Amino acid sequence: MGKKHENIMQLLPWFINDSLGSKEQALVLSHLVGCTDCQKERDRLQDLEALIVDGSLALPDYRFSFRKLMARIEAAELNKESTADHGFGRKRSWLPGIGLAASVSIIAAIIALVPINSGQKEFQTLSTVTATQGVSHRFALTFTQPISAQTMRQALIDTNSYLVSGPDSAGAYIVDIAVPDQMTDDEFIVSIKTIDGVEDAAFVGP
Amino acid sequence: MTSIQELKSTRGPEDVENLKLLQLVAVKDKVAFEKLYTRFYPQLSRYLNRLLRRPEMVEEVVNDTLFVVWEKAEQFQGRSKVSTWVTGIAYLKGIKALDKLRTVPDQHADSLDEDIEESVNLISKLGLQEWLTCGLDMISADQRSVVELTYFFGYSYQEIAEAMGCPVNTVKTRMFHARRRLAKLLPQLQEHNNVASPEKGSRKKGLGELL
Numbered sequence: 474m475g476k477k478h479e480n481i482m483q484l485l486p487w488f489i490n491d492s493l494g495s496k497e498q499a500l501v502l503s504h505l506v507g508c509t510d511c512q513k514e515r516d517r518l519q520d521l522e523a524l525i526v527d528g529s530l531a532l533p534d535y536r537f538s539f540r541k542l543m544a545r546i547e548a549a550e551l552n553k554e555s556t557a558d559h560g561f562g563r564k565r566s567w568l569p570g571i572g573l574a575a576s577v578s579i580i581a582a583i584i585a586l587v588p589i590n591s592g593q594k595e596f597q598t599l600s601t602v603t604a605t606q607g608v609s610h611r612f613a614l615t616f617t618q619p620i621s622a623q624t625m626r627q628a629l630i631d632t633n634s635y636l637v638s639g640p641d642s643a644g645a646y647i648v649d650i651a652v653p654d655q656m657t658d659d660e661f662i663v664s665i666k667t668i669d670g671v672e673d674a675a676f677v678g679p
Numbered sequence: 680m681t682s683i684q685e686l687k688s689t690r691g692p693e694d695v696e697n698l699k700l701l702q703l704v705a706v707k708d709k710v711a712f713e714k715l716y717t718r719f720y721p722q723l724s725r726y727l728n729r730l731l732r733r734p735e736m737v738e739e740v741v742n743d744t745l746f747v748v749w750e751k752a753e754q755f756q757g758r759s760k761v762s763t764w765v766t767g768i769a770y771l772k773g774i775k776a777l778d779k780l781r782t783v784p785d786q787h788a789d790s791l792d793e794d795i796e797e798s799v800n801l802i803s804k805l806g807l808q809e810w811l812t813c814g815l816d817m818i819s820a821d822q823r824s825v826v827e828l829t830y831f832f833g834y835s836y837q838e839i840a841e842a843m844g845c846p847v848n849t850v851k852t853r854m855f856h857a858r859r860r861l862a863k864l865l866p867q868l869q870e871h872n873n874v875a876s877p878e879k880g881s882r883k884k885g886l887g888e889l890l
Contacts, residue, residue: 483854483855484851486829486830486854486858487829487835487836489830490829490830490833490834490835491833492833492834492835492836492838493835517862518858521830521861522830524811525811525826525827525830525831526830526831532720532721532724533738535716535717535721538720538738538741538742539713539716539717539720541738541742542716542742542745542746542749543709545742545746546746546749549746549750
């Protein structure tokens with residue numbers, strides 16, 4: 474009886490909100506007939522339910538919140554497109570082209586090794602610049618929203634970024650960037666933030 | 680995803696309508712998404728208002744929740760009602776938001792310290808709704824979630840367990856602790872109010888027997 478009484482007591486909130494299955498409902502009903510403690514508890518809980526249901530909440534117009542969410546969704550979609558444009562999107566739609574890209578890279582490497590312009594200005598790729606100008610540090614970059622794929626691509630080029638991962642849940646991209654020897658990280662971050670499309674940059678680690 | 684026809688036989692019309700909308704959202708139909716948003720906005724706002732106790736955070740967490748609904752709609756398996764699924768997301772987002780705050784320790788502990796005496800001073804001059812709000816403030820977020828989902832949303836304990844991702848016995852235990860804790864508050868409040876304001880106290884006397 475003690476155990477059954479406890480079980481019934483536990484079920485009372487859901488007896489009151491009428492969500493028990495028919496078997497449990499019948500069990501509670503039959504117990505209630507002979508148990509004054511449970512009857513009192515049922516009455517108290519019914520009053521509590523009334524109190525909770527009565528509690529009104531002034532809600533702002535949903536349309537304003539909805540517009541905010543849609544702006545966020547559109548920004549996220551744009552980000553996905555941007556990452557896809559860069560070749561690191563989830564869909565990996567660029568995979569068929571990778572063979573072609575590899576071939577082009579090999580040819581480019583051969584050309585770079587042959588001293589075509591010896592004695593003249595050397596041809597340098599972006600990657601050779603970052604490798605020779607400073608020590609590579611890891612940063613989290615966020616971009617102004619919404620941002621076009623072209624602007625984002627240009628921002629990555631302008632910052633000499635090597636993309637590691639992203640975007641994370643906050644929309645940040647983890648990138649490796651070579652910090653010029655003559656600059657501190659803080660100075661470098663300030664300079665990065667001036668680049669069109671970059672909203673914020675934070676030092677993550679060496 | 681479960682078909683509408685399958686669900687019509689077992690679900691209420693509201694859930695069938697929700698599922699129709701969710702299936703459209705899964706193919707990125709923004710008109711359907713606005714309709715779904717309109718349907719869930721009031722109840723999510725209310726639930727999260729209770730769970731978080733910080734009105735200024737509610738809109739953001741509602742939008743976090745519905746952002747996930749937009750992104751993951753095609754992953755809905757139809758094993759629960761759409762509303763239970765959405766509430767489950769809201770619960771997780773709400774708990775995550777509370778964790779980020781780190782200002783309210785042990786938010787999801789099932790047993791909080793017995794510091795009711797201190798709390799009574801804070802709630803002594805409040806109206807009944809304010810009392811309820813304060814009473815709910817003094818139970819854990821998990822307990823509040825169970826109380827709100829039971830009494831306001833009319834969820835079964837099985838649905839609450841699904842939404843909160845815990846066993847049904849945990850739901851019952853959380854409700855038990857919430858009831859016990861709330862029951863301790865009111866007699867002291869009633870006594871305090873009878874001394875402080877006889878008129879107010881008498882108004883609350885009958886209600887003082889609530890718990």
